[in-house]
Amino acid sequence: MHNFKLSGNAFEPRATKLYESSNVINVGKAERIVSLAAGAFLYAASARKKQSLIKAMLRYGGTYFLYRGMSGNCPLKASIVKEEYQMHAPAVNIRTCFIVRAPRNLVYDSWRKLERLPRFLKHIKKIKVEDELHSHWVLSTPGRMPSIEWNAEIIDQDENRELSWRSLPGSKIETAGKIVFADTTGGTEVTVIISYRPPAGYIGSAVASFINPELKRMVEEDLSRFKRYIEAKAIEYSHDN
Numbered sequence: 001m002h003n004f005k006l007s008g009n010a011f012e013p014r015a016t017k018l019y020e021s022s023n024v025i026n027v028g029k030a031e032r033i034v035s036l037a038a039g040a041f042l043y044a045a046s047a048r049k050k051q052s053l054i055k056a057m058l059r060y061g062g063t064y065f066l067y068r069g070m071s072g073n074c075p076l077k078a079s080i081v082k083e084e085y086q087m088h089a090p091a092v093n094i095r096t097c098f099i100v101r102a103p104r105n106l107v108y109d110s111w112r113k114l115e116r117l118p119r120f121l122k123h124i125k126k127i128k129v130e131d132e133l134h135s136h137w138v139l140s141t142p143g144r145m146p147s148i149e150w151n152a153e154i155i156d157q158d159e160n161r162e163l164s165w166r167s168l169p170g171s172k173i174e175t176a177g178k179i180v181f182a183d184t185t186g187g188t189e190v191t192v193i194i195s196y197r198p199p200a201g202y203i204g205s206a207v208a209s210f211i212n213p214e215l216k217r218m219v220e221e222d223l224s225r226f227k228r229y230i231e232a233k234a235i236e237y238s239h240d241n
Helices: 017-022 029-047 053-071 074-082 102-112 114-119 203-241
Strands: 090-100 124-129 132-138 146-156 162-167 174-184 187-197
Touching: 029 053, 090 203, 102 114, 102 162, 102 174, 102 187, 102 203, 114 124, 146 174, 187 203
Parallel strands: none
Antiparallel strands: 090 187, 124 132, 132 146, 146 162, 162 174, 174 187
């Protein structure tokens, strides 16, 4: 496996202009109420029309205003007007450190094989590896929220020592992570840093306040499961040798 490094602030997640526009909460409460009313009216009006260009325009207009009212986000406004008070959807920032009673190369190898991560990272529904650096992730969300998908790339890799990744432009969720492996008494010290920042328009600011703590809890449980999985694997490995 090749080691490589990227220069610059490579750990920062990347996002497109459209993504940044969809991440801004820039519609006030009064505007949201008006948008919901307008969206409901236009959508209802479209239902009374036969298939035509007018019907499609009413439906798309209604959908946009409903989105604007529910999410508090207006991408058009965000792309035109840059305001200092604009807020972004709350990020989920997770940093934890724990010791795994297993050799460092075994711990690193178990994490580096991305397609196997869903075995113990239960909040990750599926990972499809595209090539050595790129993969497609599907995230399960709490309750009945729809799953979230994104494409990711590995940006830093130092075999048996460090691994960093981030989402690619156009993803529905902006995420980055870094995991560091170090020898310590009795095994391997693992330091994990993970950040998720979904666009406000995707889950809405109100839902974000619920989903973020829940997602943090899910990730922490998964890391605990990872620790138990690797320690059991280390015992099995030692018996075989």
